[in-house]
Amino acid sequence: xxxxxxxxxxxxxxxxxxxxxxxxxxxxxxxxxxxxxxxxxxxxxxxxxxxxxxxxxxxxxxxxxxxxxxxxxxxxxxxxxxxxxxxxxxxxxxxxxxxxxxxxxxxxxxxxxxxxxxxxxxxxxxxxxxxxxxxxxxxxxxxxxxxxxxxxxxxxxxxxxxxxxxxxxxxxxxxxxxxxxxxxx
Numbered sequence: 001x002x003x004x005x006x007x008x009x010x011x012x013x014x015x016x017x018x019x020x021x022x023x024x025x026x027x028x029x030x031x032x033x034x035x036x037x038x039x040x041x042x043x044x045x046x047x048x049x050x051x052x053x054x055x056x057x058x059x060x061x062x063x064x065x066x067x068x069x070x071x072x073x074x075x076x077x078x079x080x081x082x083x084x085x086x087x088x089x090x091x092x093x094x095x096x097x098x099x100x101x102x103x104x105x106x107x108x109x110x111x112x113x114x115x116x117x118x119x120x121x122x123x124x125x126x127x128x129x130x131x132x133x134x135x136x137x138x139x140x141x142x143x144x145x146x147x148x149x150x151x152x153x154x155x156x157x158x159x160x161x162x163x164x165x166x167x168x169x170x171x172x173x174x175x176x177x178x179x180x181x182x183x184x185x
Contacts, residue, residue, distance in 0.1 A: 005029070010077040014069070014100050022067065026128070028076030036066070036114060040083075043112045043140055046180045048084045051110075054166075054173045061089040061107070069101040072132035080128055084110035086170060105132035108169050112140045126150050136169040140180055147177050 007028030016023065022033045036044070044066060052063040064085040072078045085106035087095075095102070109129045113122055122139060129137045130152060137150040147158040158164060158177050166173030 007076045010069075010071050010074070010079050010101055013077075013079055022081065024069075024081055025077050025079040026124075027073070027078055034114075034116065036083075039142060040112050040114050042183075043142060043180060044083045044110070046182060047110050047112075047138070047140065047175065050175055050179070051084065051086065051170070051173060055086060055170065058172065059089060060086075060170060062087050062092045062095075064102075064106070070105060070132075071101040071103050072105055072128060078128060078132075080125060082106065082109040082129070083112045084108075105129060105134040107134065108136045108138070108166070109134050110138045110140065113142065115143075136167065138164065142181065145181055147180065 008025055008030045009028070010025060013023060013025050013030070020035065022035065024031045024033065048063060048065070055061055055063050064082075064087070066083045067081060068085060069079045069081050070085065072080055079101055086108035087102070087106045091107070111122065111125060113119075126137050126139060130150060135151065139148045139150070141148065145160055147162075147164055149156045149158065149164070160178045160181065162177045164175045164177055164180070
């Protein structure tokens with residue numbers, strides 16, 4: 001006997017009551033995630049703060065926080081939430097009144113690997129972002145103290161003595177990888 005699980009839509013996900021967990025939707029399947037831990041939150045801010053300051057100073061677009069959902073696919077729906085996301089200014093000019101999820105992929109995504117994350121799940125998420133049109137996915141791995149930069153056809157692994165460069169996605173933005181892993185700033 002087979003059991004059919006009902007698929008969840010993006011609208012249903014948006015209307016779910018808060019229960020202390022975070023959720024993503026992958027091809028209609030609801031995926032529950034634990035709240036992020038202290039180290040995760042600190043590393044996210046070590047990237048998000050300088051990125052947001054640079055983007056605001058140069059009026060390049062919008063930086064979104066971890067709870068922002070992006071509707072990447074429909075029927076069945078996929079809604080992902082990056083730890084940090086950037087959308088170019090020309091794409092956000094008419095987006096002030098969006099109440100629900102952003103329709104489509106951000107230009108840049110940053111994902112910080114949590115202690116409980118499986119690498120296969122991180123890889124799946126990177127693939128979802130790139131397949132949906134994200135131009136650059138940055139994965140911060142605190143266990144290895146590395147940053148992996150994924151683009152459509154290539155990836156680069158950066159170490160603490162390297163510089164994370166926004167390239168054509170966030171022109172002019174540069175962040176020392178060591179600064180991402182600093183305890184205090």
